[in-house]
Amino acid sequence: MGWNSFDAYDCRINEEEFRGVVDFMADNLLEYGWEYAVIDYIWWHPEPGNWDTPRRKGHPNLRYKSPGEPLYPEYTTHDEYGRLIPSVERFPSSANGQGFKPIADYVHSKGMKFGIHIMRGVHRYAAFQDLPIKGTDYTLKQIAEPWDTCAWCNHMWGVDPTKPGAQEYYNSLFELYADWGVDFIKADDTMYPPYHEGEIAMMRKAIENCGRPIVLSLSCGEAPLGQADHLKANANMWRISADYWDKWESLEHNFDLLNVWAPHARPGAWPDADMIPIGKISLDDRPHGPERMTKFTKDEQLTMMTLWSIAQSPLMLGNDMLDVDDFTLSLITNPEVLAVNQNGNDARQIFERNGQRFWISTDKETGDKFIALFNLNEEEKELAFDLEWDYLRDAYTLRDLWKRKDMGTVKGKVKAKLPAHGAALYRLSKVQ
Template sequence: MKSNSFLLIFLLFLPFACTQKQTQTETEETQDIPAKNVSFKDWAKTPPMGWNSWDCYGPTVKEEEIKANADYMAENLKDYGWEYVVVDIRWFVENTKSHGYNQTDPIYVLDEYGRYLPAENRFPSAANGNGFKALADYVHQKGLKFGIHIMRGVPTQAVEKKLPIKGTDGITADQIYTEENQCKWLRDNYTIVASKPGAQEYYNSIFELYADWGVDFIKIDDLSAPIYHKDEIELIRNAISNCGREIVLSTSPGATPVESADHVSEYANMWRMVNDVWDSWWHIRHLFEVSQDWYSYIKPGTWPDCDMIPLGRLSIRGEVGDDRMTNLTKDEQYTLMSMFTIFRSPLFFGGDLPSNDEFTLSLLTNKEVLKMHSESEDVKQLYFKDDKVAITSNSTTSDMKYLALFNLSDSVSQDVDVQFTDLKVDGKVKITNLWTGEEVGEFESTFSQELPSHASGLYKLEPVE
């Protein structure tokens, strides 16, 4: 009888115990999918806007140049929504060079756990183990946000020296790597094998460091092409979720494969659609071609990325060409900015901000254009034919619509038009040029503009009562 009582109690308790175990298992599984328990998409509800050092300084940027661009942004651009200041590639190499990378005898700076540190000869405030903390504080004090670039993977030097991985019990860097799929154009790092013990801990350790520095934005290279590194992207997402700081994630470069669109939009805030965009018309034309696959993925918190804006003064010590003002004509610059803004791409200016002329500054401070970029929704391409493109979006604060028309022809002026039925517009509308603020007129059923070669028009359409 006594044994039967114990059996009865056991049978009564068993469902509860199984439920508890199942709940625990489900919780553990959920923790492996950070996109479901950490609202990282809330960190970039509108497309991020800022400045990046790559187009003007390549891998050679110095602390005083970062500060100068931050100063300019705080004084001239912050009130318009520009906020990120990003140190691009190889800030941890002492003897770097422009027009390519020094891969012959690079002098890396790493800590005892195999984590890169800023080169003090370029970033003096990093002395005494301070890292980027002082520079990030400088940027934050101006009401801006601070970002950095890294390559995916574990440093080759950390592997060679068998440096320990912080947060593990004796695991070293040589136990988590493979030479397979190593970046072909920059050999600083090896691939991390996601399934290896210590792999997640290594990424956790670097993001713990970046959180301590005050990093708000990170651009990570060699994630998307020629191979989409799904496993490392997931390690990175987990590490950001675990670091205790809101760090916006940008995957780079492109082209991100469209077949991975659902995955990347659940793990990154922004991702490159193309490789580097420079100041040549071919690059701009190519963006129109590639972007056609990505309109349905333009959503708050996750943004297809057109790359940096190659305007203003470029290649002071850059990678493509010599020190110059952008090679794009004014019509081409308007076309680039109209495309980037109506498409709602993240906006990261690539030129040296203190060198801006008035025209370049005007492209970055048009309140109506930036309002469209920040507040619109339902971005759609109406058509792309005969070197003509029409793109539209809707205002989220009124019944206003936006419209961008483009003539991509290399040689002729063309009439670019839209039918109001395609815009789902009934009745008469007042059309205003967003760039100039001038009223174009009132129109009903159709709208057409003659545009020169490589030129564009950007408009808002308001119903006439």
Template sequence: MGDKYYVAKRPPMGWNSWDCYGASVTEEILLGNAQYMAENLERFGWEYIICDIQWYEPLADSHEYHKFTELEMDEHSRLIPAVNRFPSSAGGKGFKPIADKIHDMGLKFGIHIMRGIPRQAVHRNTPILGTDATARQIAHPASICLWNTDMYGVDAKAEGAQEYYNSLFKMYAEWGVDYVKVDDIARVDCGPDAPGAGFSEIELIKNAIENCGREMVLSLSPGPARVDQKDFLLTNANMWRMTDDFWDKWEHLYGMFERCHAWQGIGCKDHWPDCDMLPLGHLCVCNNENGKQGHYTHFTHDEQKILMTLWCIFRSPLMFGGEMRDNDEFTKSLLTNEKLLNMHKNGRKARQVERKDDVVAWKSISKDEKIYIAIFNISDSKRKYKLKLKDFGLPKSKKYDAIEIWTNVSETLENGKRFELAPHTVVCYEIEASEMLK
């Protein structure tokens, strides 16, 4: 976010514990998935291990929350890891031992937090580090989360509010945190309509990060964030959600095409609109579903290719949601497709070229002189598509050597080429811009 460095030069890539473990993630799970990433995915650009919601809740056991339950908290109104779930945090060590192990694997570590201050801190009127103000004096009791009871909002204009967030992020910096996902904030706290009467908790958080002594990615959730607030988001965050929680449902994936079109051209170095999680692989492991532990993604193989192609050509952050240690070969292939990931890493000026009868075409140009053309059929019927090279900025008199990135098959693309696409399928081509056939 500062002018001197970029903490998210490219859209971050990693794993988040929410889709597979909800609030029940443990130390063993974090380190086990980190080991898998280090051994199988790190060389492809995957690097973040994110511990999602309620790591401070001793009884957390699913995707459901225990209302008004006791949370682990230090003497300065700050939530700390539950020792029964994260044994290495005992003795005030916090997440530092886990972060150190993850860093030793060559990876980065992140956490999820809820905006605001713990309700139990407000009820007990506990002190805040660095100020004479107390929890009760900075709380905004009318600003609450509608789906989680852990926190009250912070009154951003109150004396002591900035000091509270400073104390949080100083602690996170001491732990070695590289990434913070702040929840219940992206759609309620952007700009002059925020609960803090014109100065938002997002700005407090940004200030705290810039003064904590450690570089951290700031991710805002959930969405949908509003496109008309893009300037505020570009100024104050590295990532922000374009959608509410994204799950393995076709209607969610279908709707993402409209959202990506609305946000196209806004993402840039250090600032990325976020399509949310990749609900792939083994999900909801913490839940008993018909006598089984969770389920594998409900998306078909072709729908998973659609998801990965859209996220990568649009350049969304990539946060895998499944239990990585249970990945099958197909799931692993989605995460290690080098041409796909090159489009994500090096793509520029991505845009929707056309949408007609639920056939959607996108284009991206990479800085390493490659052109990407993706054609999606998101209808429930077969569709035909006629390629018009001029729509993709290519001379229509030329022919192009191309490789379809999912099959790795070479083809010749020329003006007027016709495609017949089965329902819920995609083709995506990589073209070397310097190679043209006569």
């Protein structure tokens, strides 16, 4: 559970803004379990996205000569081993070789955890300079694959996992992140076709070698289902969706994705339905469309939070935390709903028909059942969850978790009249 800067700030967040978000989270959200604060991509650039591209306003591509030499090398900050370091212009506390350690220390002082985004591979300018790999006689040019460049962000070249020095390069990266006090790495361009099995495995081994527990989150999706075993063995969370924004069609699609991935969820390894686009997003009209409050209706937002919670997706917010309305706060500070996400077990879609979806999971602490009813139709419907679907044949106390209200005793079926695109979430406790 946490927050990532991408949905609101794109690649442009600075230290003052980030510390402000951390302060807000510590004061208002930490008690509910929101503990990770993550700086997303291109933090090594002093002015990322300071020009427009045809693809997207402020897209942070850089312009390079064919061998990898940038037209503006002053925009890239790295150390003598080609490891990217924060831009001091945006993150002043990183001066004098401190990197992200002062910010990580600040986050930790608030009782929270700190994360950063990285792109798979080696920066092409570092490879162009043929810088040494720390602790070896190899160089970055020897392990870099110039043909293997991210399709949507052109800074990095892939690393050939068969080459001597490749693992040592990744070891040096995660050694640096551990020294900074990083708790969470969002590693991007790892699953975008093709699936980069070798580099993912090198990251996992580097984490094991670095001496610090670090969550490994893989982007972007859709993750290939055929790689489920490899993902569970190497990552703590992996994106099962493409970039997810505030469109009803995308939310509908995530019902299908979470359904097929549900059997592969387990403690420490979670299918990730992506960040939650509620509240205010796309500040200054980027990264995705105009600056706005989410286009999801209130019913759709409740449906999204219900699905992410019962399906046990990681919960990563992406909204502008410095401008939060009361409704958004109500969605993310309901402890009974969040308990479904944190305490559920064996979550699965149990039945589907006529635009109606039904999910169930078990409270691993009490044995209570959590059930969710979803109306994906365009009009109001009465839904009925048949408890026989899971052989629940006793009488149960029914509690509405969004309303935080006991609803009496039920047996046989749980019924609810739901608005279009609406949801309900309940706890069932066996009557003793």
